[in-house]
Amino acid sequence: METSGEVATEMGSGIAPGSVVDISDIEVIAPNFKKRLSGVTSTIVQLIPVQRAKGQKIAVLGPGLPSHLPHIRYADLPALWSPPSGRRARVWHARRNIEMLPGLFMRDVLRMPLKLLFTSAAQRTHSAWTRFLISKMDAVVATSARSGSYLKMPYKVVHHGVDLDLFRPSGPSDPSSPADGFGKHLIGCFGRVRHQKGTDLFVRALIELLPSYPEWTGVVCGRVTPDNKVFGDALKADVAMSGLTDRILFMGEVDDIKPWYRRLSLYVAxxxxxxxxxxxxxAMASGTAVVASDAGAYSEMIVEGETGSVVPAGDYTALRDALRTYFENPALARQQGWSGREHVRVAFAIEKEANNLAEIYETLLETRP
Known part of the structure; x- marks a missing residue:
């Protein structure tokens, strides 16, 4: 799951003393057993503070999480034999196989009063091992209808949401954007630079289109991992050969991606x-129109012709033609960007995700193990 966290979230590996909470008061545990930053980790980082603000008694467990989140320690786990006051169990909310497995061990072998919840974002047929683990969960959440279609048991769709205070359009009091000198209209593609993300399709389309649209500039923000260095170098070589090195810019990782979203006229996924x-x-929360493939949950996010456009994944011609529509009519991008902000506010605010999960937690907490 690609997120801006893969571009700009600063993660901490230690736990500040003040962030450790009393496990006796915790009803939901969100384990994170993968230290390397990922989309799942970024989801936890953004969601937990909202859940806590709404009164949910939730804490994290594991490495690679910033110290401001409420943590419990591994040494606290024996306390799970005693449920929190007024409850018959706790919820163990796993998002990976390596988090489902210890939950099963604690519930079924150690007989701890736990209810197991799994969130699935994968859009592929699960392995036999993963299917087995999922089958043992007390409840399952899918982050999109497409993800749910690969599950073999009942599930509830809970879309991820975004923080509308963090991701917002530019305001009069905002400092200068890091891309203010990049031309009148900026088109961007953010995330790790690799074949799966279609970065090559984006660059190829810009190489073909930009010579005819001098007011537009393209920018790629994201990390090139060592195993994708050849891929990234080839893209830069193609740009150099086209003579567009001053109009297709590779920024690498940036400290804060939010101002870049605000500066864009069009975002491409x-x-x-x-x-x-x-x-x-x-991007839509930032007031920016979006052109995206139909991979992931993108087609469930974007209202075709109102907040942007969706094209078939891997279809270069469809992507290029969709971008040309906005290059020829920047006013359309502005209009759809504002519509996108309202669409996200209604359907994809992070508070809605927190509320939907709270309902599932409450159902599990009220059920006798």
């Missing part, structure tokens, strides 16, 4: 394959 993918929502 050309993934060939995706889990959920938050970047189109972050």
């Amino acid at each position: 050309p993934s060939r394959n995706e889990g959920f993918g938050l970047t189109p929502l972050e």
